[in-house]
Amino acid sequence: MGRESYPGPMTDTEWLRLNRQICFSLHAASRAFNSVYRLILKDLGLTYPQYLVMLVLWEHGDLPVKKLGEQLRLDSGTLSPLVKRLEGAGLVRRERNAQDERSVRVHLTEEGTALRERALEVPPRIMSATGLDLAEVVDLHARLERLTTALDAAAEAEARAAG
Structure with missing residues (x-):
């Protein structure tokens, strides 16, 4: 994540870098969205x-x-x-x-x-702020829905395993 791409196999140390954490990329994007929404929704x-x-x-x-x-x-x-x-x-x-x-x-x-x-x-202003075209937004939305579904299933499995 971040501005660097994943360079082949990752070492243990590289896996623990902040800019390699998808959760942090999502967190940073969420905060950036909130900043734009705060201004638009005012x-x-x-x-x-x-x-x-x-x-x-x-x-x-x-x-x-x-x-x-x-x-x-x-x-x-x-x-x-x-x-x-x-x-x-x-x-x-x-x-x-x-x-x-x-x-x-x-x-x-x-x-x-x-x-x-x-x-x-609001939606057109947000769309414009993303810098993405409609096809990219639709693709990102679909990927995020798949990610959410997978994470929900993983959390359920972890909860069952924990007892």
Whole structure:
């Protein structure tokens, strides 16, 4: 990773170099994305995690917090404060299930629904910021999905082996 390519067989020492760690390359790319998103989303009044919540709600409509967390791969301890801040901004409202008080459903407000129109400018700006063309973005997305699936399976296997 980094700017150097892998030069044939790797020694133990080379495997432990920071610029050889795919996880660090992904981490660095994620931080760089967050920097760009922070600037672009400022006009919408959203943080990047709040934008992700809004994306799921715009796509799927009203959802229970549990389903929202599954879509975003976030636990309720992380998701609940995000939803509360969005509610405070008037973009969503939370509603407890009358049959099951533990279940909370998140609904878009009119303002939250209207924000979608302004958010349409975000993906093209991000795409431009990547310096990649559409085919490269599509390929990278597919590779990252395969990587995520493989890592999820590996984590499951490790957890089973650990007992």
